[in-house]
Amino acid sequence: MKQFRTVLISAALGVLSVASAQGSTLTVATAQDPQSWDPIDTFLVAWGTVAHNIFDGLIIRGPDLKLHPGLATSWKYTTPKTLRFTLRQGVKFHDGEPFNAAAVKFTFDRLLGPEGKKGPQQANYSAIKEVRVINPTTVEFVLTDSDPVLLTKLSGYGAMIVPPKYIKEKGDAYFDTHPVGTGPFKFVSYESAQSLKLTANKDSWSGVPKVNNLTFRFIEEPATRVAELQAGRVDIATGIPVAQAATIKGNSNLTLQAVSSPTVQALRLNFAHAPTSDLRVRQALNYAVDRDAIIKSILQGYATPISSLQSSKSFGFDPALTAYPYDPAKARQLLAAAGVKPGTTIGVDFIGTDAVFREVAQAIAGFFQAVGLKADLKTYETNTFYSDIIPKNKTSNGYQMGWGGWTFDFDNTAYLLYHSKQFWNPDFTDKKLDALLESQHNLADQQKRLVILRTIARYTHDQAIDIPLYNQQDLWGVSKRVQGFTAPSDSLLHLQNVSVK
Amino acid sequence: MARYLAAQVFQAILVVLFVTLVVAVMLRFSGDPAVAQFQGASAPTAEQLQQIRQALGLDQPVWLQYLHFLGGILRGDFGTSFRGGTPVGSLITHALPPTLLLAFCSLLLSLVISLPLGVYAAVHKGSWGDQVIRFLTLLGLSFPNFWLGIMLVLIFGVTLRWLPPSGYEGGASLVLPSVTLGLILTSATVRLLRASLLDVLKTQYVTVARSKGLAERRVLYKHALRNTAIPVITFIGLQFGGLVGGVVVVEQVFAWPGMGLLALQAISNRDFPVLQGAVTVLALLVVVINLLVDLSYGLFDPRIRMD
Numbered sequence: 001m002k003q004f005r006t007v008l009i010s011a012a013l014g015v016l017s018v019a020s021a022q023g024s025t026l027t028v029a030t031a032q033d034p035q036s037w038d039p040i041d042t043f044l045v046a047w048g049t050v051a052h053n054i055f056d057g058l059i060i061r062g063p064d065l066k067l068h069p070g071l072a073t074s075w076k077y078t079t080p081k082t083l084r085f086t087l088r089q090g091v092k093f094h095d096g097e098p099f100n101a102a103a104v105k106f107t108f109d110r111l112l113g114p115e116g117k118k119g120p121q122q123a124n125y126s127a128i129k130e131v132r133v134i135n136p137t138t139v140e141f142v143l144t145d146s147d148p149v150l151l152t153k154l155s156g157y158g159a160m161i162v163p164p165k166y167i168k169e170k171g172d173a174y175f176d177t178h179p180v181g182t183g184p185f186k187f188v189s190y191e192s193a194q195s196l197k198l199t200a201n202k203d204s205w206s207g208v209p210k211v212n213n214l215t216f217r218f219i220e221e222p223a224t225r226v227a228e229l230q231a232g233r234v235d236i237a238t239g240i241p242v243a244q245a246a247t248i249k250g251n252s253n254l255t256l257q258a259v260s261s262p263t264v265q266a267l268r269l270n271f272a273h274a275p276t277s278d279l280r281v282r283q284a285l286n287y288a289v290d291r292d293a294i295i296k297s298i299l300q301g302y303a304t305p306i307s308s309l310q311s312s313k314s315f316g317f318d319p320a321l322t323a324y325p326y327d328p329a330k331a332r333q334l335l336a337a338a339g340v341k342p343g344t345t346i347g348v349d350f351i352g353t354d355a356v357f358r359e360v361a362q363a364i365a366g367f368f369q370a371v372g373l374k375a376d377l378k379t380y381e382t383n384t385f386y387s388d389i390i391p392k393n394k395t396s397n398g399y400q401m402g403w404g405g406w407t408f409d410f411d412n413t414a415y416l417l418y419h420s421k422q423f424w425n426p427d428f429t430d431k432k433l434d435a436l437l438e439s440q441h442n443l444a445d446q447q448k449r450l451v452i453l454r455t456i457a458r459y460t461h462d463q464a465i466d467i468p469l470y471n472q473q474d475l476w477g478v479s480k481r482v483q484g485f486t487a488p489s490d491s492l493l494h495l496q497n498v499s500v501k
Numbered sequence: 502m503a504r505y506l507a508a509q510v511f512q513a514i515l516v517v518l519f520v521t522l523v524v525a526v527m528l529r530f531s532g533d534p535a536v537a538q539f540q541g542a543s544a545p546t547a548e549q550l551q552q553i554r555q556a557l558g559l560d561q562p563v564w565l566q567y568l569h570f571l572g573g574i575l576r577g578d579f580g581t582s583f584r585g586g587t588p589v590g591s592l593i594t595h596a597l598p599p600t601l602l603l604a605f606c607s608l609l610l611s612l613v614i615s616l617p618l619g620v621y622a623a624v625h626k627g628s629w630g631d632q633v634i635r636f637l638t639l640l641g642l643s644f645p646n647f648w649l650g651i652m653l654v655l656i657f658g659v660t661l662r663w664l665p666p667s668g669y670e671g672g673a674s675l676v677l678p679s680v681t682l683g684l685i686l687t688s689a690t691v692r693l694l695r696a697s698l699l700d701v702l703k704t705q706y707v708t709v710a711r712s713k714g715l716a717e718r719r720v721l722y723k724h725a726l727r728n729t730a731i732p733v734i735t736f737i738g739l740q741f742g743g744l745v746g747g748v749v750v751v752e753q754v755f756a757w758p759g760m761g762l763l764a765l766q767a768i769s770n771r772d773f774p775v776l777q778g779a780v781t782v783l784a785l786l787v788v789v790i791n792l793l794v795d796l797s798y799g800l801f802d803p804r805i806r807m808d
Contacts, residue, residue: 033766036585118556118586123549176585192587192595193758193766194669219667219756220766223651227666230659383771387533416546423547 025213026482026500028493029225029237033193033218037179038172039160040111041119045404048156048492049238050196050216054094055160055181056206058085058104059151063488065313065408067151071099071161071182075151080444083141083150084134091205093163094186101133106164108141115172121158125150146444152407156492184209184496193218210484210499229254229477235500236482238491240475242300242356248477257487258302261474262311262405265357267348267364267398267467268417271428275340276397282464284334285346285398286324288371289364293326295470298359303470308457309403309413311471313489315446316410316453321461323468331371342372347396349389352379357400360469364398393426401466406490410453415441418460433459509795513788520784521574524777525567534559534583534771557583570777579781580774589778592763597782599669600752600759603678604744608737610683611690618687619694624721626699634691641688646747650681650754667756678755682747686740693736697729730801738794742787 032046039047039055060070072085091099108131116122127147132140143150153159163180170178179187184206185198196216200209217234219225222241228234230251240248240256248256267289275281291305307323310316346368350361358379365375378396380389389395405413416422419437420429436459440452460466476487481501488494535553554560558569573580579589622634657677658666665674701707702725710720749761756762760779767776 034585035582035587038585041585117552120549120553123546123552173586173588176587191669191758192592193762194756217668217756220762221667221753221756224654224667224754224756227651227654227659228668231662231666233665233668381532382769383532383534383537385532387536387771423550 024211024500025215026211026236026495026498027215027217027234028495029217029219029228029234031218031220031222031225031239035192036176037187037190037196038119038176039162040116040121040158041176043120043157045406045491048490050493051160051179051181052156052183052492053185053198053214053495054179054183054187055162056183057155057159057161058087059155060494061152061155061490061492063486063494065489067155070155071104077444078140080146081143083143085139085141087137087139088205089137091182092203093166093182094180094201095163095166097163097165099161099182100136101139102136103161103164104139105131105133106167107159107161110162110167111158116158119158124153124158146442148440148443148446148449149407149409149411152409156406184494185214188213204496207496209496211495214495226477229479232479235479236485237477238474240477242298242302242475245300245302245475248475253480255478255480257476257478257485258473259476259487259489260304260311260313261472261489261491262314262408263472263474264306264309264311264403264405265360265469265472266306266309266401266403267469268395268401269464269466270393270395270397270399271465272393273347273397275338275344276346278338278340279464280334280338281340283324284331284338284340284371285368286464286467287327287334288331288373289324289367289467289469290326291323291469294360294363298356298363299470299472302473302475304473306468306471308410308461309401309417309466309468310405310410310457311408314405314408314410314413316414316450316457318454318457321454321458324461324464328367328371335371335373340373343374345374345376346398347376347378348398348400349378349380349385349396350400351382351385351402353382354400354402357402361400364467391423391426395427398467408490410457411437411440411449414453414456414460418456418465428465430463433463506796509792513785513792516788517781517784521570521777521781522567524780525570525773526563528771528773528776529563529566532771534773537583537769537771566773570774574781579778582775583772584770584775589774592775593760593778593782596758596760596763596779599757600748600761602675603682603748603751603757603759604741606675606679607682607686607744608741610679611687612737614683615687615690615694619691620698620721620726622691622695623698623702626695631695634695638688638691641684642692644685646681646685647750647754649684650678650751653677653681654754667754669756669758674755678751678757681754682744682751685747686737686744689740690733690737694729694733697732698725701725701728727801731798734794734797734801738791741790745783745787 030046030049032044034042034044034047036042037051056070058070058072060068062068071088071091073088075083075085078084087101093099108128110116111122111125112128127143127145127150129142129144132142134140161182166180167175177190184201184204186201188197188199190196198214200212202208219228222239225237226240226244226247229237245256248254269276269282271277295301295303295305305323307321348361348364350357361377365377368375403413415437417424418433420434436452436456440449443449478485483499483501485498535550558566581588582592618634622631625631654666654677657664664676668674707720707725710724748759749765752759752761753765760783764776764779767779
């Protein structure tokens, strides 16, 4: 009986604590616990969603996707291979130590040294040879090679500036779970697989946050994230599944924000297998698929059709290039011209746990059948698919490729997917494409690059290297008590200007 | 007794060793963990992947990796997570208490409900109460716990707002996951208890006890129920293994930061050290519980000697 009473009381207290958890706390639910808050250990979007509130880079990419001054107030190339930054003055890390040129040098020495070798970030910054301290407020990056995307990279992930004294004293392992940066929110506590609690940094250089506390909760199950949002215990939830969009929209306390993401979906076509080795067949398959129908019926309109493997916000996007129109008659004609017999099987591989793409794949199978082909659907587990099936060229004629172009630059996608002998491109070689890709890879002139990137996009389209399908939208569930929040395209949250009623 | 115990412990160690070996080897055939470290933000280049493989020790032969893992465990070191280098030991010490708490509460809950229901159903066999219980338990068994969990969340967390839908914040948040896990176990236990008790009630010694003029309550509790204990406890011990499986699903639904969630995330991250550590601990737990179940037989039936 006594035990029962204890349970009752604690249940009641639980209800009370739900009611009192209001005030000036903003709670955000994300799907994944990054497990380490060290910028050089991670490449997870989930990390970026959270950690941009703790750390700053020299450069900050805002919700407008443009580069803004961060811990550096200005920068310029003094020679093609030296990049000089003027640093912001009077900034302090959360532990009180000053931010200065030495901290910048420490950050990049650590990233490019043995500690950085353990994480996935180092190779992104291989263009940096060394960082020189000119004076306490000026640093110079000496580059081995020009990297047109370097400034964008400096605004994210591995390039976040970290506190030298703190890390030297406490060690890297401690820093993993007790992060210290210069950002608008300070670390309070972290419980693995549960939550990260932050508090407002009253000395923040980028503006004092409008809420006192910021809590991130890690809830992997989307249905549970939505439930927490409906129950009013979470203010903002990421990754709302399309299937739940209506639930959020129908709730008078919530709003749904849909924002175009960098993630694009395509069916890549395998050049090593017949009949997709034939250009006419690849084009026919492109004509056979009704992208608009897929977007309308399966994605409920939360996507836009694409003509190359990039979103409309990507550098290299060409508004003049449109996707193959839906034209089954033309598809049949091309297939006949290529000598493909009716009833020929086209294999389509995809990730079995991706509920949305499963429907997309089934629709594609239907479209293929409508032009006289037979589709053979095969599913794989995510990691097996990406680490074994694709790179070892074990795929069928067509296979799912979901790609997040997080630098918003087509080079990042195109080079890795289309250049010969790249990890993601085991089955085809095109000398012309290789030359095009190389010609812009280290080019500093952005206008020239844009022209070449658009040429590449058109070439991949004409060669029908893949069937570009759609650019997904990220769906965010937001409580109406949240003010001043706009869902970002790159999932990076900057929450200092968000308040709660 | 000591000899029995030694034999059992030896067997337990063999089982755990075998489980770790299978897991370690199978994992290596399940794709490249280096690729899993890049989820989302960018695509790795071949050089990046090679660098990560080296840093994680994946360039070594599988048998050497396994020996490293075993050697570590003997020293009490489970290695470090591929994700950010957290020691696996500390991840497990964080995740084990929530899981044990959840398993214990579900077990307790299911016993509290199933004992009276099972006894009632057996004693009043064929009555409408028995029919209702049999119907409900069949219904209970037919629900997948994932679905049941989501339904409970929607009813008690979202609509009524009596309880938190998820999380790990004290007594209130324990209720829904315990009920989800407990109800599945309850239905099976009620049915088993009813069937075993009915068997026992048909035996000669019960008839004898009754014919001696013993009160029905005494026959039931002193003689019959005690003899039903062994199959029921065996069943619960076996169910514990199943409970661990259920924990994985239920922890996912309720964002419960336990071993199930840890293992599940380790699988999708291909975090070998974490998964190996978690599986080793879970296997140990199942083995120990079953050992305790074996030992407890003696308490209920003095004829069972451990030798």
